[in-house]
Amino acid sequence: MSTVPVVEARGVVKRYGATVALDHADLTVLPGQTHALVGRNGAGKSTLVSVLTGLTEPDAGTVRLNGEPVPALADRDGWRSRVACVYQRSTIIPDLSVAENLFLNRQETRGGFVRWAALRRSAAELLERWSVAVDVHRPARELSVEQRQFVEIARALSFGARFVILDEPTAQLDGAAITRLFGHVAELQRQGVTFLFISHHLQEVYEICDTVTVYRDARHVLTAPVAELPKADLVAAMTGENAVTVKERASSVRRGAEPVLRVNGLTLAPHFEDVSFDIAPGEVVGLAGSGSSGKTELAEALAGLRKPTSGTVVVGDRRPRPGDVPSALAAGVGFVPEDRHHQGFVPEMSIADNTTMSVMDRLGPGIFVRSGLRDRLAGTMITRLAVKTPGPELPVSALSGGNQQKVVMARALAGDPRLLVLITPTAGVDVRSKEFLLGKVAEAAAAGTAVLIASDELDDLRLCDRLLVVVHGRLVTEIPAGWQDREVVAAMEGVDLDA
Incomplete structure (x- = not known):
């Protein structure tokens, strides 16, 4: 060789x-x-x-x-x-056969027509040569x-x-x-x-x-x-060679109180299976895992963006309908999605509209919105999140990335949620914005809000009272505060350091 x-x-x-x-x-x-x-x-x-x-x-x-x-x-x-x-x-391409996918834009033709028999024969020979046991006639979607x-x-x-x-x-x-x-x-x-x-x-x-x-x-x-x-x-x-030990923050967990979130046997194949855990008032729990672990899909299910096939979710004394965002909002779930640009805000709408989007029912009768109420609430949230803007009427698209993320966080907090579900909440922001946003999460927890942070960014997870590690859709271990970086990374990557 x-x-x-x-x-x-x-x-x-x-x-x-x-x-x-x-x-x-x-x-x-x-x-x-x-x-x-x-x-x-x-x-x-x-x-x-x-x-x-x-x-x-x-x-x-x-x-x-x-x-x-x-x-x-x-x-x-x-x-x-x-x-x-x-x-x-x-x-x-799912709508084409296996043979067509194998030789896409390379089909043998005669007189401008595809020689289908020759195409399928070549496809079968190719798969046989490389030991792939698949019928070349099958639609790829199957x-x-x-x-x-x-x-x-x-x-x-x-x-x-x-x-x-x-x-x-x-x-x-x-x-x-x-x-x-x-x-x-x-x-x-x-x-x-x-x-x-x-x-x-x-x-x-x-x-x-x-x-x-x-x-x-x-x-x-x-x-x-x-x-x-x-x-x-x-x-x-x-x-990095120097292991970083996470310093425990002053915990705000209200011990002995009824859990704010109770998840039991939650399953949505192929993303996650038989997941169960609770979060207490004031507790910050990290859902740690790699990008393909299923942690994001699990967090989205808690926010109503995905519909589990089995299991239950209870928020406070309410059981939101699976796969129903309005039901999750009504139960008291605030949510920061993974991608602010595609899921977090409407770019050409104002900061006021984006900030209050999750609490429209509080701003007027029926489908009508009282602009004064909206602007006052938006102004309060702009001040609370320190959004740099000349006014609430500015389109969100005109803001910097860090301020856009603050608007997304403001919307999640606008309804005083019982449960805050955050997916990589500091993605794409500078260091100062990251510290500020995580500080607001800590403030919400101190006020009794239960918090779930789904992330593979260690800086996001340092805030947590404990980590639940997800590997291939299953909760595999729980790590208390005070962990080292290498301990968490090894768990997320499915490695036993003692083996």
């Missing part, structure tokens, strides 16, 4: 404005390996994948594939013949997540690429499907295919990978054989 690296990236730099996404990053992947690339969110993994697949041109540095300079960005066929990426979100991934891998190999990037391939798979995927990868590896494996679950790295590279803060930190790297050292490389 050749010893020329399949991928060799040296000193790669990529900036987006003031943000440095890659800072002189390196990566070397040898032929026949399954090489893991790991790191916390924002470490630079996705940007590197974009560079390695020809979707982004680096500002500095070099990238070579099989010892040769990479093609020009416009040469898509040149890129496809060298490297392919199977993303967490499938690119298979395939399981696992089968779609196998088809995407086979399609990538059909272009001639023998280097495949697997981006969070197990995020939507159950245990048995993960085992089958790993078996398939191992078989393809024996046939000369090289893989770059990106995962938030470090235990999978130890199960399938030969070598691991760690990125942190946009930089290459470590590359080592997996068999020679203790799990504790891998986690330490991801979080």
Whole structure:
């Protein structure tokens, strides 16, 4: 087997404005390996994948594939013949058959007509060659997540690429499907295919990978054989050498009081299963997990954005209707969604309208809104959240990112909620705004509000009285305040540091 690296990236730099996404990053992947690339969110993994697949041109540095300079960005066929990426979100077109997906825009024709028999024969031969047991006649919508991934891998190999990037391939798979995927990868590896494996679950790295590279803060930190790297050292490389111990804040939990939130046996496949926990008045509970853990979907279910298939949610003395946002609001749930731009506010509406959107029933009879009441409440919330604006009539789109997030938080707090559900509440804001927003959350808890923070950002979780860790849709452990960064990261990544 050749010893020329399949991928060799040296000193790669990529900036987006003031943000440095890659800072002189390196990566070397040898032929026949399954090489893991790991790191916390924002470490630079996705940007590197974009560079390695020809979707982004680096500002500095070099990238070579099989010892040769990479093609020009416009040469898509040149890129496809060298490297392919199977993303967490499938690119298979559900309304087409398996055969059509495999040879999309590459169908053999005669006289302007597709030779369907030849297409299906070629598709069957391709799947047989790469050991994919799927009927080429089937509509792609009927395939399981696992089968779609196998088809995407086979399609990538059909272009001639023998280097495949697997981006969070197990995020939507159950245990048995993960085992089958790993078996398939191992078989393809024996046939000369090289893989770059990106995962938030470090235990999978130890199960399938030969070598691991760690990125942190946009930089290459470590590359080592997996068999020679203790799990504790891998986690330490991801979080930084100095373990940070979280200082416990003065808890506002009202012990002995009836829980504000009671969740029992909540299930919504494939996102989460049989989840049960309580939150007391004044308690701040963190729902910690990787991006694919199911924590976000669980938090959205509590806010009425998703409808669980079984289980119960009780807020105070009320049981909101599953999958019903107005019912959740009426029960006393305040909510800050994951993406403020798409879920958090209406950009061209005023700050006043956005701030009071969740309490319209308090502002006038029926469908009518008393503008004076609205503006007074909005003014109170603008002052409370220190939103920098000349007045409540300004469109939210005119605000900075930090002030937009303050408006989203203001709306969540406007109704004096019993329960505050927050998903990555400080995403995309500066340090001062982050501290301010978390301070307002602490104030709400001190007043008796129960708080749930779903996040994989450790700074968000430092506020919590305890953490509930979610892995593959299940609550796997509870961690009290006073934790160390590496302890939480290991739990979220599914690694037992004592093993």
